[in-house]
Amino acid sequence: MSYLPTSADNAFLLFDVLKAGEQLQRLPAHAGTDEALMRQVLDEAGKWVGDVVAPLSREGDEVGAQFAAAKVTTPPGFAQAYQDFWQAGWPALACAEEDGGQGLPWVLEGVLYEWLSAANHGWTMAPGLLHGAYECIKHHGSDALKAAYLPKVASGEWLATMCLTEAHAGSDLGQVRTQAVPAGESDLGERYEISGGKIFISGGEHDLSENIVHLVLARLPGAPAGPKGLSLFLVPKVLPDGARNAVVCERIEEKMGLHGSPTCVMRFDGASGWLIGKPGAGLNAMFVMMNAARLHVALQGVGLLDAAWQKAHAYAMERRQMRAPGAVPASRGAGDTADLIIEHPTIARTLDVQRAWVDGGRVLAYQTGIYLDVARHAESAKEREQAQLWCSLITPVLKAAWTQQAFEGASACLQVFGGHGYIREWGIEQIVRDSRVAMIYEGTNEIQAIDLLVRKVQPDGGQAMGQWLLFLRKSLDAGRPLDAEVLRCLAQLRYFTTVLAQACRQDDTLAWRVADDYLRCVAVVLTGWAWAQIGATEGTDQARWQGPLKQVQQRVLPEMDWRMSLMKSQWTQASVVHGNQAFVPAG
Numbered sequence: 001m002s003y004l005p006t007s008a009d010n011a012f013l014l015f016d017v018l019k020a021g022e023q024l025q026r027l028p029a030h031a032g033t034d035e036a037l038m039r040q041v042l043d044e045a046g047k048w049v050g051d052v053v054a055p056l057s058r059e060g061d062e063v064g065a066q067f068a069a070a071k072v073t074t075p076p077g078f079a080q081a082y083q084d085f086w087q088a089g090w091p092a093l094a095c096a097e098e099d100g101g102q103g104l105p106w107v108l109e110g111v112l113y114e115w116l117s118a119a120n121h122g123w124t125m126a127p128g129l130l131h132g133a134y135e136c137i138k139h140h141g142s143d144a145l146k147a148a149y150l151p152k153v154a155s156g157e158w159l160a161t162m163c164l165t166e167a168h169a170g171s172d173l174g175q176v177r178t179q180a181v182p183a184g185e186s187d188l189g190e191r192y193e194i195s196g197g198k199i200f201i202s203g204g205e206h207d208l209s210e211n212i213v214h215l216v217l218a219r220l221p222g223a224p225a226g227p228k229g230l231s232l233f234l235v236p237k238v239l240p241d242g243a244r245n246a247v248v249c250e251r252i253e254e255k256m257g258l259h260g261s262p263t264c265v266m267r268f269d270g271a272s273g274w275l276i277g278k279p280g281a282g283l284n285a286m287f288v289m290m291n292a293a294r295l296h297v298a299l300q301g302v303g304l305l306d307a308a309w310q311k312a313h314a315y316a317m318e319r320r321q322m323r324a325p326g327a328v329p330a331s332r333g334a335g336d337t338a339d340l341i342i343e344h345p346t347i348a349r350t351l352d353v354q355r356a357w358v359d360g361g362r363v364l365a366y367q368t369g370i371y372l373d374v375a376r377h378a379e380s381a382k383e384r385e386q387a388q389l390w391c392s393l394i395t396p397v398l399k400a401a402w403t404q405q406a407f408e409g410a411s412a413c414l415q416v417f418g419g420h421g422y423i424r425e426w427g428i429e430q431i432v433r434d435s436r437v438a439m440i441y442e443g444t445n446e447i448q449a450i451d452l453l454v455r456k457v458q459p460d461g462g463q464a465m466g467q468w469l470l471f472l473r474k475s476l477d478a479g480r481p482l483d484a485e486v487l488r489c490l491a492q493l494r495y496f497t498t499v500l501a502q503a504c505r506q507d508d509t510l511a512w513r514v515a516d517d518y519l520r521c522v523a524v525v526l527t528g529w530a531w532a533q534i535g536a537t538e539g540t541d542q543a544r545w546q547g548p549l550k551q552v553q554q555r556v557l558p559e560m561d562w563r564m565s566l567m568k569s570q571w572t573q574a575s576v577v578h579g580n581q582a583f584v585p586a587g
Contacts, residue, residue: 060260091156107369118303122260133160204264205249257433301402401523
């Protein structure tokens with residue numbers, strides 16, 4: 001079965017739980033964007049994804065991208081689907097109207113890409129970097145570059161890549177060796193010749209669009225070693241005069257998953273490029289692109305987990321095996337000698353736990369998407385600052401926790417099928433393979449955890465995180481059982497964060513040792529908060545919502561105490577080593 005977007009569920013979380021219409025219409029940029037319009041956009045997006053992109057997923061995986069004579073051919077149907085996609089205006093949803101976009105809220109784009117990733121992750125890799133490239137060029141490109149490239153990137157007519165990684169330089173971009181040498185003036189400003197090699201470039205070559213806009217990290221002559229010596233360059237596949245640039249795809253990688261997406265090894269042989277931003281500030285310009293990409297990847301995790309859940313749930317509603325324990329299920333017919341496996345407690349629990357992570361992730365990611373627009377468009381400087389702070393703190397949590405859950409949860413969903421899950425024809429094994437890479441790209445999950453604890457929580461002693469945890473308490477009612485438990489978790493996490501930040505000052509490596517567990521702790525508590533919001537919304541009394549809500553209480557939130565105990569074991573050892581028992585947390 002192909003993935004089918006459940007637009008009613010997404011709309012319920014977005015508009016009933018989060019009141020997205022009210023939040024967004026307070027912003028001058030979206031005052032005219034009402035809920036009815038947003039619902040209409042999502043309805044049409046869901047239909048298009050289900051009808052056009054989802055049916056291409058299996059053949060895309062089996063045929064894969066093909067490479068010959070430096071050219072890449074995508075699987076059958078991919079190119080036509082992409083032409084339909086950009087011509088229908090889907091890439092331009094959240095781009096500014098002056099750039100040819102539609103000026104709609106970012107969260108609509110977020111939901112669209114969640115569905116696209118769930119329906120066909122390989123195909124979605126191609127347009128997945130478009131909005132980040134758009135933001136990068138818009139905020140850091142010269143007027144000449146913006147005039148020549150921004151409308152084509154905004155519309156999606158031309159696709160884009162992010163060329164960072166080299167064989168010796170992955171997470172440590174300070175080791176990048178690609179060179180950029182000044183080569184005289186041109187109509188687009190000073191031209192540079194770019195020489196070097198890049199690996200792991202998604203969509204570095206393909207037949208989906210006439211041109212590909214490569215954003216390439218390279219070093220200028222005399223640039224200092226390390227990350228401060230990196231500059232960013234726009235290097236098109238096709239030059240403004242129509243000539244082919246000296247950009248070559250040497251091969252495509254053979255991968256565990258994402259067979260429909262060409263992951264390219266690229267060579268730049270003195271290719272013409274133009275500087276984006278200031279010399280030596282390449283990472284600053286690139287991080288605009290990377291941060292947008294990380295939220296997209298978080299939504300990939302949500303979407304892929306939902307796709308796995310859909311397949312497993314459909315199978316569990318058909319497959320009969322053994323008698324279920326307890327009372328006779330209503331689904332057992334007079335002639336049935338076995339019950340549906342959905343009636344078996346282990347299967348029901350497995351599915352409800354994944355559902356809990358899917359819908360909790362949606363609430364958090366959608367709220368983050370709304371805050372992206374608040375950070376840009378709110379009239380109050382304080383409100384903009386607070387929204388940006390939320391995005392800064394929560395984006396690494398979303399990226400790491402939900403991509404991990406996508407892989408582990410998809411594996412749990414495969415287990416629902418038993419032996420059939422291991423067979424290709426059911427499609428669940430493809431989701432397990434495809435989802436694994438999301439834990440690695442756009443900053444590995446370990447780096448996301450370090451970013452959260454070492455760079456964002458530790459420097460201010462946990463104050464910013466503590467403020468947001470206090471803020472979240474305001475929306476909870478201690479009279480409701482789940483809310484009461486979430487209130488306890490928020491208070492404990494806030495205290496723990498403050499004392500942990502103090503302890504990290506006494507031990508040079510403690511933060512790095514516990515960063516993964518800390519991020520997971522935050523994700524668990526935020527999931528509890530998200531479900532408290534869902535549970536307090538009218539219309540969630542049916543089994544669709546009550547099963548996952550029960551698992552949040554029984555299986556998700558208890559993980560916080562376990563993660564804290566793991567961190568405390570490291571903490572105690574660190575305190576003993578440094579002879580400072582004051583930093584050992586109580587309990």
